Amino acid sequence: MPIHASRLIRKMRGGAQAHLLEADDGGFWVVKFLQNPQHRRILINEWISAVFLRFLQISQPETAIIEVTEDFLRENPEVYIQLGSQRLPVEPGRHFASRFPGDPSVTAVYDFVPDALLRKVENLGHFLGVLVFDKWMGNADARQSIFFRARLREWSAGSAAGSHRAGFIAQMMDHGFVLNGPHWDFVDSPLQGLYFRPLVYESVTSLNDFQPWLDQIRHFPEEVMDMAYRQVPGQWVLGEEAEFEALFEKLMRRRKRVEHLLEDCRTARISLFPNWQ
Numbered sequence: 001m002p003i004h005a006s007r008l009i010r011k012m013r014g015g016a017q018a019h020l021l022e023a024d025d026g027g028f029w030v031v032k033f034l035q036n037p038q039h040r041r042i043l044i045n046e047w048i049s050a051v052f053l054r055f056l057q058i059s060q061p062e063t064a065i066i067e068v069t070e071d072f073l074r075e076n077p078e079v080y081i082q083l084g085s086q087r088l089p090v091e092p093g094r095h096f097a098s099r100f101p102g103d104p105s106v107t108a109v110y111d112f113v114p115d116a117l118l119r120k121v122e123n124l125g126h127f128l129g130v131l132v133f134d135k136w137m138g139n140a141d142a143r144q145s146i147f148f149r150a151r152l153r154e155w156s157a158g159s160a161a162g163s164h165r166a167g168f169i170a171q172m173m174d175h176g177f178v179l180n181g182p183h184w185d186f187v188d189s190p191l192q193g194l195y196f197r198p199l200v201y202e203s204v205t206s207l208n209d210f211q212p213w214l215d216q217i218r219h220f221p222e223e224v225m226d227m228a229y230r231q232v233p234g235q236w237v238l239g240e241e242a243e244f245e246a247l248f249e250k251l252m253r254r255r256k257r258v259e260h261l262l263e264d265c266r267t268a269r270i271s272l273f274p275n276w277q
Contacts, residue, residue, distance in 0.1 A: 002065040002094055005031070008076045009104060016042060016176060017081050020100060023066060028104055029097035031066055032176070033090045034236065035081055039182030043096040043236050044244065049137065049175035050098075051228035056216055058129045060172045065233060066097040094233045098173060101148050110147045113168065118199055122152055122167045127200035129213040130172045134193030135261040136217050136254055138186035141177035143195040145170050184247055186254070188261060190268035204276050207259060214262075218255050225251065 007022040016036045023029050034040050050063040070092045073079055081088040101107060118124070127143070134143060151166050180187050195201075203209060225248050237244050266273050 002067040003027070003029070003097065004067045004069065005029075005072045008079055011078075014174070019079055020104060021066070021097075023064075023097070028100040028102075029064065029066060030061075030100060031068075032096045033068075033081065034093060034095055035088060035091055037081060037083060038176060040236055041179075041182045041184060041240075042176035044232055045178050045181070046096050046098070046175050047232050047236075048228040049133075049178050051224065051231065052137075052220075053130075053133065053172065053175075055221075055224045056129060056133060056213055058126050058133065058172060058213075059123050059170060061098040061101065064097045064099070065094050068092055068095055093235055101146075101150065101169075101171065107148060111145070113147050115197075115199055117147075117168060118197060120168060121147065121170050123170055124200060125203070126170060126172065127195055128204065128210055131193060131195075131201075131265075132210050132213040132217060132258055132262065134178070135265065136251070136258045137175075137178035138180055138188060138254075139175070139178045139193035140180045140187055140189075141174070141192070143172070143193055144174035145172050145195065147171075179247060184243060186250070188264075190261075190264040194265070194272065198272050198274075201273050202275060204273050206277065207262065210262060214259060217258055220252075220255055222252070 003023040003025050005021045006024050009020040009022060009028060012018040012020055012030055016032045016038050018030050018032045018036075021029050021031050032043055032046065034043060036042060047063065050060060053060045068090060073090060073092060079090050081090060101109060113121070127145075130143060147168050147170050149166055149168055151164060152169070153164065179185070207214065229245070229248060232244075266276055
């Protein structure tokens with residue numbers, strides 16, 4: 001069942017013109033609308049990425065489908081899309097939401113932390129896993145992430161059971177430009193999908209450091225793809241069902257190419273992986 005938008009908090013930065021909304025579940029959600037300037041396919045890309053990343057156990061915000069009603073839009077006139085000098089209304093219906101990690105009035109979220117803190121991020125290794133994912137999915141954007149401080153047992157699957165220690169957590173986010181965004185094809189530029197901080201790749205000495213994610217994608221289950229396919233709202237795919245189905249066939253064929261795509265990434269800029277022999 002979808003959650004329902006109840007209050008506008010603020011507009012967010014970025015080309016998709018997302019809005020931070022409170023929902024009827026008490027959570028705060030970054031919402032990308034079906035009418036966003038980047039294309040409605042962006043929502044589909046976000047949703048299937050979320051399903052796949054959950055299977056791979058790579059840290060990301062919780063995701064949901066959010067219902068935006070006519071009443072909500074009438075009561076919140078500042079919810080709109082800006083195109084040049086035009087204000088375009090958001091249409092009621094189901095849109096894509098990713099959860100903000102806490103109450104934005106008290107939880108500090110960063111898109112950059114200095115090197116000294118970055119080295120201490122609890123799940124820093126997830127940047128290797130998400131690079132495998134980005135190469136498989138043809139992410140045409142740079143890798144995006146956020147950081148926040150939290151109790152590790154609540155946010156990190158790899159933390160010790162019962163640990164009350166606090167630390168910094170990274171979440172991988174903004175997957176609208178996997179599958180080359182609205183184009184639904186694969187450019188496969190070696191330098192796409194990389195995080196702009198080489199520090200996160202310092203631990204790589206061989207392809208083995210990208211395990212277990214390489215094997216998980218090489219043998220990625222068709223039933224997980226089928227689940228992602230079935231969960232996407234029909235409103236998002238209307239008229240493009242054949243193209244959408246063909247995407248999954250292409251992804252199945254690409255599973256065994258990921259190792260070669262990582263090698264291409266390495267040779268394109270050796271300085272990114274200084275310890276890869």
